[in-house]
Amino acid sequence: MSDVSDxxxxxxxRETASQAIAREVIALTRRARAAAxxxxxxxxxxTHTILTHVSDQRGCNxxxxxxHYMLDKSTVSRQVSALLRMGLLARRPDPRDHRxxxxxxxxxxYSALAAAARSRQAMFxxxxxxxxxxxLVRFAAYLERYNRTLPRGGRPAAGDTVA
Amino acid sequence: MSDVSDxxxxxxxRETASQAIAREVIALTRRARAAAxxxxxxxxxxTHTILTHVSDQRGCNxxxxxxHYMLDKSTVSRQVSALLRMGLLARRPDPRDHRxxxxxxxxxxYSALAAAARSRQAMFxxxxxxxxxxxLVRFAAYLERYNRTLPRGGRPAAGDTVA
DNA sequence: ACATTCTGTTGTATCATACAACTAGATGGT
DNA sequence: ACCATCTAGTTGTATGATACAACAGAATGT
Numbered sequence: 001m002s003d004v005s006d007x008x009x010x011x012x013x014r015e016t017a018s019q020a021i022a023r024e025v026i027a028l029t030r031r032a033r034a035a036a037x038x039x040x041x042x043x044x045x046x047t048h049t050i051l052t053h054v055s056d057q058r059g060c061n062x063x064x065x066x067x068h069y070m071l072d073k074s075t076v077s078r079q080v081s082a083l084l085r086m087g088l089l090a091r092r093p094d095p096r097d098h099r100x101x102x103x104x105x106x107x108x109x110y111s112a113l114a115a116a117a118r119s120r121q122a123m124f125x126x127x128x129x130x131x132x133x134x135x136l137v138r139f140a141a142y143l144e145r146y147n148r149t150l151p152r153g154g155r156p157a158a159g160d161t162v163a
Numbered sequence: 164m165s166d167v168s169d170x171x172x173x174x175x176x177r178e179t180a181s182q183a184i185a186r187e188v189i190a191l192t193r194r195a196r197a198a199a200x201x202x203x204x205x206x207x208x209x210t211h212t213i214l215t216h217v218s219d220q221r222g223c224n225x226x227x228x229x230x231h232y233m234l235d236k237s238t239v240s241r242q243v244s245a246l247l248r249m250g251l252l253a254r255r256p257d258p259r260d261h262r263x264x265x266x267x268x269x270x271x272x273y274s275a276l277a278a279a280a281r282s283r284q285a286m287f288x289x290x291x292x293x294x295x296x297x298x299l300v301r302f303a304a305y306l307e308r309y310n311r312t313l314p315r316g317g318r319p320a321a322g323d324t325v326a
Numbered sequence: 327a328c329a330t331t332c333t334g335t336t337g338t339a340t341c342a343t344a345c346a347a348c349t350a351g352a353t354g355g356t
Numbered sequence: 357a358c359c360a361t362c363t364a365g366t367t368g369t370a371t372g373a374t375a376c377a378a379c380a381g382a383a384t385g386t
Contacts, residue, residue, distance in 0.1 A: 010296060017299035019280075022287045023215075024306035025191065029199075030212050032192040033343085034233040046373070049193050063333060070194055072375050077335060079373085099333040099382045124185040127312045133173055136180035139305040143187035146302070149290045196374085209342070226364060235344050240366060242342085262351045262364040 040116045046071075046079055051088060051113055055105045061094065062101065088112050203279045209234075209242050214251060214276055218268045224257065225264065251275050 036045040043051070046069075053068060054060055066076045080103065083089035088109035094100040105113070128136060199208040206214070209232075216231060217223055229239045243266065246252035251272035257263040268276070291299060 014296050014299055017296070017303040018287050018291050019284065020303035021291065021299065021306060022283055024303065024310050026208070026212065026215075027310050028188065028306070029192055029195040030208065031233050032195070036192075044373085045189075045193065049189070061333075070198070071373095073334065074336080074376080075374055077333095081335090094333095097333080097383070101334075120185055121182065124181050124188075127309070128181050128184065131308075133177050133180070135305070136177055136184065138301065139309070140180040140183035140187065142298070142302040142305060143184060143191070145294075146290070147187050147190050207342085224364075234342095236365065237345080237367080238343050240364095244366090257364095260352070260364080264365075 040119060043112060043116050047083055047088075048113075048116060050076070050079055050083065051105060051109055054089065054103050055110070055113060059102050059104045061103060065103075083109070203282055206275060206279050209238075210246055210251075211276075211279055213239070213242055214246065214268060214272055217252065217266050218273070218276060222265050222267045224266060228266075246272070 033045065036048075040048070049069065050065055053065060057064070062073060062076045062080055065071070065080075066073045069076075080089060080091075084091065086108075088106055089103055090106050091101040091103050094102050131139075196208065199211075203211070212232060213228055216228060220227070225236060225239045225243055228234070228243075229236045232239075243252060243254075247254065249271075251269055252266055253269050254264040254266050257265050294302075
């Protein structure tokens with residue numbers, strides 16, 4: 001195992017693995033919508049995401065959300081409206097800038113988020129039940145590493161997460 | 164490292180890891196649509212997926228596709244129609260069952276797939292460029308394992324991939 | 327002060343999707 | 357052989373998420 005073919009074996013392995021990653025990430029993505037809809041019918045993937053982000057940020061405005069998720073501001077505006085109607089989000093004018101609105105998660109919003117987290121976690125636990133702990137830890141680390149390579153700060157650009 | 168706290172440490176590690184996996188899988192999913200649209204504008208995520216599946220299966224019918232991707236048959240029907248119109252897919256009647264149609268990827272379809280694969284791979288390679296080969300291989304294996312835990316046979320059920 | 331820029335809303339179009347109704351072909355029981 | 361039932365796929369229709377464009381109101385810079 002130390003002849004000339006090492007180089008090509010190495011690059012073949014890389015190529016195979018990275019193709020597999022591409023394929024599997026796509027597969028993962030493809031089924032997400034239906035699954036999410038089934039798991040918590042009243043909290044769509046988008047609204048759930050928005051709620052989580054506002055919660056994590058301890059309040060933010062619509063423009064932040066749009067930038068972060070590569071969504072048009074009109075889309076965010078409508079999704080936020082829905083969350084306001086549902087009482088899961090509240091807003092108050094930004095004292096520093098009267099154009100902007102500061103969004104905050106309500107008590108009901110936190111409850112909904114907690115409920116969603118529980119059922120989601122139950123599902124993941126079910127799927128990951130027969131994994132060894134060390135595999136779980138390593139897989140989590142890889143996913144984190146992978147996601148951290150996202151062009152987060154700059155413009156999301158072509159080819160963000162999936163392909 | 165062999166006292167009573169081992170048990171709780173172990174379960175804590177499991178819980179932390181599985182929460183991280185849940186979180187990261189969701190993060191992965193969120194940005195997918197916009198990214199996919201940008202990466203290859205003429206081949207949407209769905210049509211790309213369908214094309215790939217047909218190619219992998221070396222011919223299959225619409226029902227298989229619907230089951231595999233948790234899509235309604237009407238959705239698949241329309242997406243397949245689009246691919247037929249684009250000339251990327253062809254179909255012929257199944258000799259064994261005159262209700263069914265056997266779908267096959269055309270030459271143009273393979274070209275489109277190859278082109279998409281190139282740009283996609285370029286993006287992934289860019290993101291995975293500083294990963295060691297063994298990490299790539301392990302990550303790919305974990306993703307495959309994770310995706311294989313899908314409730315493939317039975318009804319897709321609540322909570323398939325993401326949450 | 328006025329032009330420009332920014333936040334957010336609303337109008338409109340598109341697209342993927344689901345559900346329901348339907349057609350045509352297959353299958354099984356009597 | 358016949359009818360009931362099941363299955364593959366298409367089409368009609370509605371919904372929901374999205375983008376783009378036009379806009380209003382507020383902030384900012386020259």
